Amino acid sequence: MGDLLSGFADALTPGNLLWAFIGVTIGTAVGVLPGIGPALTVALLLPVTFRLEPAAALIMFAGIYYGGMYGGSTTSILLNTPGESASVATALEGNKMARAGRGAAALATAALGSFVAGTIGTIALSVAAPVVADIAVNFGPPEYVALMAVAFVTVSALLGPSLLKGGASLVIGATIGLVGIDTQTGQARLAFGMPSLLDGIDVVIVVVALFALGETFAHLIAGTGDSRVEPLRGQPMLSRADFRRSWPAWLRGTALGFPIGSLPAGGADVPTFLSYSLEKRLSKHRDEFGHGAIEGVAGPEAANNAAAAGVLVPLLTIGLPTSATAAVILTAFQSYGLQPGPQLFSESGELVWALIASLYIGNVLLLVLNLPLARAWVRLLTIPAYGIYAGVLVFACLGAFAAGGTVADLIVLTVLGLIGLLMREAGVPVAPAVVGLILAPLAEQQLRRALALSEGDWSTLVSSPLTVVLWLVVLLALVAPPALAFARRRSTGRDKQSVG
Amino acid sequence: MRITWRPAAAGPFVAAGLATVLLVASLVWGRDDEAGFLNGRQLRLMAPAGPGGGWDQTAREMQTALRTEAGRTEVYNVAGAGGTIGLSQFVRFEGDPTQLMVMGLVMVGAIESNDSPVALDRTTPLARLLTDYEVIVVPADSPVKDMAGLVAAMKDDLGKVSWAGGSAGGIEQILAGLVADAIGADPAGVNYVAHSGGGEALSTLLSGRATAGVSGVSELEGQIKAGTIRAIAVSSPQRLPSLPDVPTLKEQGVDVELANWRGVxxxxxxxxxxxxxxxxxxxxxxxxxxxxxxxxxxxxxxxxLTGAQFERYIADERRTVTDVLKKMGLA
Known part of the structure; x- marks a missing residue:
């Protein structure tokens, strides 16, 4: 605790607060742009910071890192254009809310949820990091396989009304995920001899294409260029009822996001999908899902930001950078002479605590910056669709180009955009495709690793207490909903009889 | 239900304008007017592997060391397939002297085993910079105490000894194959589990699922010194100053020596x-x-080692590595 306080003392100077403010502003700005993520921004700014005090540089990084997570939700909600895979789940309900004139409420619950989750995540990071890291380290290939199975069975909530169409979308995504060189054998798959496909298709490009381009093309075909959304005026941003429905979702999202984010192969996208499914299952307003349910925004946004804090756990405790941004922060550490590894805390505790203190400060500043901005952002919707989507198209192309840096990426983007349009016209939801794209390759690699390590013995998949627990969750997720539905049908049937 | 257009639309434009100004400012800021042939342009250095690995570390150390001479250098990662994915992207920068790529023995091997359409002769070799050696490690609580124990286990059941390391056909797999060959086992029968980088391989090893792990000394040094994993052998001709207590493979009767050199x-x-x-x-x-x-x-x-000498060295290494990989059935 004393360490943390001295970390605050290092971070809380007027000059550093200014850097924090610059950090969160830049972070939010780049988070809004699809394809330009926090990793790229920190990498761009890294050389500038060599001349800064270590604490000032770290506090700016922290601002950019969390700011990027915040900004990503804005375009998802307002334009149905997630800039990264971790914002896809937010777009599902968030955009429906925006279209129903409740964009400000969606943005507010996202901002507050991010703040709550970011703060709890940072507290967990400063208190429980070593413990969490110990558990995370026990995650080997068999455990990941079981975790992926949990993810696969629970995301059925994302599939939409038609199981067939949702399943088709999942398979389309999984197929896109197969493209590229297979890591276990070094063989190229579905690359058709094109070198630009050897490294696979960047998830960002697929997300931007399926959502942003598909949406734009659909507007083009439907000829709804002049349409605009009417933001409801004179309403509080977040009504009491909204708040009551949001806060449990924030906490549940945080509970999913932080632990999964701290797994070496966890990431921020898996918990957002899990959170969405969980909220849909638990919600008393299940009929609102698909038409703009606020829990569906609150949960995934919280999960996203809690995971962002979780990602720092393996970095700070065992020196394992598990995301691009974490790797860049590691570089920043190294330029100040810090050695990543298990002794980071004991050897360079001072700077690490300054970074953690910066995360708290950045989080507060982000809320101060974003909550008032929510109203301003919502006015964006009053621009006619043709204006908005022209801008979206420009930023989508810029983002795709920034991610890969080649014309081939733009061709891939366009082709996938057309696929997205076809899916939309056929009534196939696009979100499951993103789930398949992310989960399927992860599950495949981990399954093959697990089987190679056990020499093809399938019992390895249930060889540890952790795996057994996870498989039980799978079983529960498969059996519980139909059983509950059956019970509910019976009880409502009885109610009707007694009423009638 | 129509609302006035102008005031409503002003907010986002102000916000967008602010964002643009900040972005441009940050970009302009990032530039530095250094003198010299770079003419104020920034060097960009590709680490053709995931963050945390040997190439990544080399690139990032270069970034620091080049600061006084070349100003700020940008390092970026293009992960996968032993660097051949990075290589195929890199050769597109034809004629651009501000683009550099870290490479090494691993890439020479990966080009052969992946049957990469782009080979190193498409690049302009500049310099070999350093060598790193490989270290064979086991989890701290492993029953395997030394190389003799690992060799015995391999002779007992080759498939049961699983090796976690970097990408398929990379230096770690080559080392595992060479060890098997040296003790009279079939190199093609080694149970090798590929990962996209040293960090990922380390997390599999720490989970206790793999028998042994192979990685660069520099990548695992922190973990070894912290005692989370135990080093049982290094691949250098003599013991290394950084790990003086770890015996070489040769000392323990396994006639294998492998240097993981890196260059630009x-x-x-x-x-x-x-x-x-x-x-x-x-x-x-x-x-x-x-x-x-x-x-x-x-x-x-x-x-x-620079210039023509370095080019000859790459050609020699290519022959040696291809030979080994053929024996293992990988090329």
Missing amino acids: VAPPGITAEDERQLEDLLVGMTRTEAWRETLQRRGWLDAT
Whole structure:
């Protein structure tokens, strides 16, 4: 605790607060742009910071890192254009809310949820990091396989009304995920001899294409260029009822996001999908899902930001950078002479605590910056669709180009955009495709690793207490909903009889 | 239900304008008017592997060491397939002397085993910088105590001994194959589990699922010293100053020696003048105090070699590695 306080003392100077403010502003700005993520921004700014005090540089990084997570939700909600895979789940309900004139409420619950989750995540990071890291380290290939199975069975909530169409979308995504060189054998798959496909298709490009381009093309075909959304005026941003429905979702999202984010192969996208499914299952307003349910925004946004804090756990405790941004922060550490590894805390505790203190400060500043901005952002919707989507198209192309840096990426983007349009016209939801794209390759690699390590013995998949627990969750997720539905049908049937 | 257009639309434009100004400012800021042949342009250095690995570390140490001579250098990662994915992207920067790529023995092997359409002869080799050696490790609580124990286990049941390491056909898999060959086992029968980088392999090893792990000394040194994993052998001819307690493979009766050298290449088609100046820049870097300190701290050994000599060296290494990989059924 004393360490943390001295970390605050290092971070809380007027000059550093200014850097924090610059950090969160830049972070939010780049988070809004699809394809330009926090990793790229920190990498761009890294050389500038060599001349800064270590604490000032770290506090700016922290601002950019969390700011990027915040900004990503804005375009998802307002334009149905997630800039990264971790914002896809937010777009599902968030955009429906925006279209129903409740964009400000969606943005507010996202901002507050991010703040709550970011703060709890940072507290967990400063208190429980070593413990969490110990558990995370026990995650080997068999455990990941079981975790992926949990993810696969629970995301059925994302599939939409038609199981067939949702399943088709999942398979389309999984197929896109197969493209590229297979890591276990070094063989190229579905690359058709094109070198630009050897490294696979960047998830960002697929997300931007399926959502942003598909949406734009659909507007083009439907000829709804002049349409605009009417933001409801004179309403509080977040009504009491909204708040009551949001806060449990924030906490549940945080509970999913932080632990999964701290797994070496966890990431921020898996918990957002899990959170969405969980909220849909638990919600008393299940009929609102698909038409703009606020829990569906609150949960995934919280999960996203809690995971962002979780990602720092393996970095700070065992020196394992598990995301691009974490790797860049590691570089920043190294330029100040810090050695990543298990002794980071004991050897360079001072700077690490300054970074953690910066995360708290950045989080507060982000809320101060974003909550008032929510109203301003919502006015964006009053621009006619043709204006908005022209801008979206420009930023989508810029983002795709920034991610890969080649014309081939733009061709891939366009082709996938057309696929997205076809899916939309056929009534196939696009979100499951993103789930398949992310989960399927992860599950495949981990399954093959697990089987190679056990020499093809399938019992390895249930060889540890952790795996057994996870498989039980799978079983529960498969059996519980139909059983509950059956019970509910019976009880409502009885109610009707007694009423009638 | 119509609302006035102008005031409503002003907010986002102000916000967008603010964002643009900030972005442009940050970009302009990032530039530095350094003198010299780079002409104020920034060097971009590709680490063709995931963050945390040997190439990544080399690139990031270079970034620090080059600061006084070349200003700020940007390092970026293009992960996967032993660097051949990075290589195929890199050769597209034809004629651009501000683009550099870290490479090494691993890439030479990966080009063969992946049957990569792009080979190193498409690049302009600049300099070999350093060698790192491989270390074989086991989890701290493993029943395997030394190389003799691992060899015995391999002779007992080769498939049961699983090796976690970097990408398929990379130096770690080559080392595992060489060890099997040296003890009279079939190199093609080694149970090798590939990962996209040292960090990922380490997390599999720490989970206790793999028998042994192979990675660069520099990548695992922190973990070894912290006692989370136990080093049982290094692949160098003599013991390493950074790990004086760890015996070599040869000391333990396994006649294998493998140096994981790393160097830097430029894109194809740069002028001879640019090539000379880049080589001078790199040789100058290896003479700086900062670089010497880096080698010391990382446990790397200096191996500066430039120009035609380096090109010949790459050709030799290519022959040797292809030979080994054929034996293992990988090329």
